[in-house]
Amino acid sequence: MLLEGKNLGFRYDGNDWLFRNLDVTVHSGEIVGLVGPSGCGKTTLGQVLAGHQLPVEGVIALNGQALPRSGYHPVQLVFQHPERAVNPRWRMSRVLDEGGIPDPAFMDALGIQESWLQRTPSELSGGELQRICIARALGGNARFLIADEMTTMLDAITQAQIWHAVLEAAKARNLGLLVISHDQQLVERICDRRISFW
Numbered sequence: 001m002l003l004e005g006k007n008l009g010f011r012y013d014g015n016d017w018l019f020r021n022l023d024v025t026v027h028s029g030e031i032v033g034l035v036g037p038s039g040c041g042k043t044t045l046g047q048v049l050a051g052h053q054l055p056v057e058g059v060i061a062l063n064g065q066a067l068p069r070s071g072y073h074p075v076q077l078v079f080q081h082p083e084r085a086v087n088p089r090w091r092m093s094r095v096l097d098e099g100g101i102p103d104p105a106f107m108d109a110l111g112i113q114e115s116w117l118q119r120t121p122s123e124l125s126g127g128e129l130q131r132i133c134i135a136r137a138l139g140g141n142a143r144f145l146i147a148d149e150m151t152t153m154l155d156a157i158t159q160a161q162i163w164h165a166v167l168e169a170a171k172a173r174n175l176g177l178l179v180i181s182h183d184q185q186l187v188e189r190i191c192d193r194r195i196s197f198w
């Protein structure tokens, strides 16, 4: 499977172009890093590829076809702030339901505990909540994951545990990954290639 951004251009209303004439490809099974200076548009590009923002110019295609405008999206985005990605009133069991039926082995690998499932977001740590968001993103029929500074706010041990689980799942399910990160070591260690905005 191929996720493609063709001739992409984006600018926020009244602002300069963040990127233009940009072609991006991510194949299934591939791990691509996206790096560049702060404010250059990496998060915006991730949102465009995941369908959270429409490009101002260009198209996004999955195997040459337009992405679905409703229903489960095959390109899932996990970003740095899990508390902004969940309904503050929902218990974790309901949050996970949004992504389909989560794989118990993947939940275990992420270190998700049964007791968290009855809690609301304010009753979990940021790292615990982020694991739930990752399980939700990869719960259903995701084909691509865009990880936008996904573990930046976490300690090194938690980061390592989460990336180990995600990389194993990506390998087993032949997912394509786009890793947006300022952590050069992480990008060098896990990515097959990189797209640079520098």
Ligand SMILES: Nc1ncnc2c1ncn2[C@@H]1O[C@H](COP(=O)(O)OP(=O)(O)OP(=O)(O)O)[C@@H](O)[C@H]1O
Binding pocket: 012, 013, 015, 018, 036, 037, 038, 039, 040, 041, 042, 043, 044, 045
């Ligand atoms: N909704 C918005 N309206 C107007 N400008 C925005 C909006 N969202 C982001 N921007 C601006 O667009 C630019 C690109 O932001 P973006 O978050 O995509 O950059 P980034 O490369 O991910 O940055 P960082 O590495 O600091 O996270 C920034 O200058 C930002 O202020």
